[in-house]
Amino acid sequence: MLQVGVIGTGMIGQDHIRRMTSVLAGVRVTAVADVDPAVAFRTGERIGATVFATGEELIASSGVDAVVVCSWGPTHEQYVLAAIAAGKPVFCEKPLATTQEACLRILEAEAAHGSRLVQVGYMRRYDASYRALKSVLGTGQIGAPLMMHCAHRNASVPGFYEKEMAITDTAVHEIDMVRWMFDDEITAVRVLTPRRSSLGGDLQDPLMLLFELSSGVLVDVETSVNIRYGYDIRGEIVGEEGTAALGSLSPVHVRRAGLSADPVPADWRERFLAAYDVEFQEWIDALRSGGRPVGPSAWDGYAAAVVSDAGVLALRSGERVPVVLAERPKLYGMEVAA
Known part of the structure; x- marks a missing residue:
């Protein structure tokens, strides 16, 4: 025990x-x-x-x-x-x-x-949908990956939430997921600021992040943290011969009162409980x-911190920011594949 x-x-x-x-x-x-x-x-x-x-x-x-x-x-x-x-x-x-x-x-x-x-x-990395998506990518059935589209949407966030947290607290999950999904490192970040939602108070919300990977794959991540309708996590990989995406938001499909719907999780605890x-x-x-x-x-934690910091700098500057990692200790090997 x-x-x-x-x-x-x-x-x-x-x-x-x-x-x-x-x-x-x-x-x-x-x-x-x-x-x-x-x-x-x-x-x-x-x-x-x-x-x-x-x-x-x-x-x-x-x-x-x-x-x-x-x-x-x-x-x-x-x-x-x-x-x-x-x-x-x-x-x-x-x-x-x-x-x-x-x-x-x-x-x-x-x-x-x-x-x-x-x-x-x-x-x-332990979610069944993400593991299934990585498995499809690994089989080669959609060909070489070219791009990935992601969305990370929260119904709301607490009052202490600051604009940088859209990167350091929210998109950081996509940062780690992307490194693991493609067994690759993120080499540069850009952050775009679309029209500001009136529901976000003083926050710059939503944001659009663009990650460059060393292989040439591009990944875009939308963060919307005051979208009201629920907690919605999306991901789709575009390959040379097809696409693969995360499955339905809900294990149950409801039809009632003239509507057909997939219930949306209320928050991260409901979505990622399993x-x-x-x-x-x-x-x-x-x-x-x-x-x-x-x-x-620990290397994965360090790499996520470096990419997050680059993202914050990109948000503040409006420029493309390279990601510069320290030399990887031999202990960790290619930890993104773990």
Whole structure:
């Protein structure tokens, strides 16, 4: 039984605790920590887990085999580095860290350790629709890929959401997905600003991002974060001999009152619920069988941060911005294919 400690018991932390305690197999949440001691105490009491005052104390506990980091983004670096220093596998919700420099420090620490310990929470790689799309691409049945069209639409976003977050918090999922889908790196970014939606307040919403890949494939990503009708994720690859796209938004098709419709998910939790379950079960199984994670790596987290930063610069400047990555440590190989 894998004994897991969770740092950060807010919304996403609570959701992961729920799945590890009531949905998944081979795992037990034995420890929790949170910046709000009262929240941590209530969570620990409810699930029978030890409550620690700090994340570092949780990581050092002999009752914790692996760590899940769900705390505020700026704290991710300190907890991931502490887990590496302790030699314990760590699943870190995105972002890996909030700056490129912090991501590089994590890469250096893990490379010095000599084997992979870190996995980053990019769950789209575990979604059945995206996996099916990648499988079709891999068979060659639509020929060589030329372009991909993507859309990432939210019904609304919270008041603290800022315009750069359309790239760093929203489109970052497409950034990781694209690298994984095509086993390739993004080499340049442009950001276009269409007519502003009256529903977005002070935000520049929507945005259109254009990614250039080293192979020559072009990927456009629309982000619309106040579109009201629901949470709508789309993706279509254009190949030399055909196209392949993500399937229906809903597993059920409704006909009533003279209308025929596919219900649209309300939010990301509804759309990617199964993907999160698969993501964590595969992480648990990998640790129990081989002792190391095999999903999105620290290199993937670093690459996503660099592309995100290039996207923010492109948004501010209106120019095409090249993506410049550091030399990839040998530990990671071609991690985009993992």
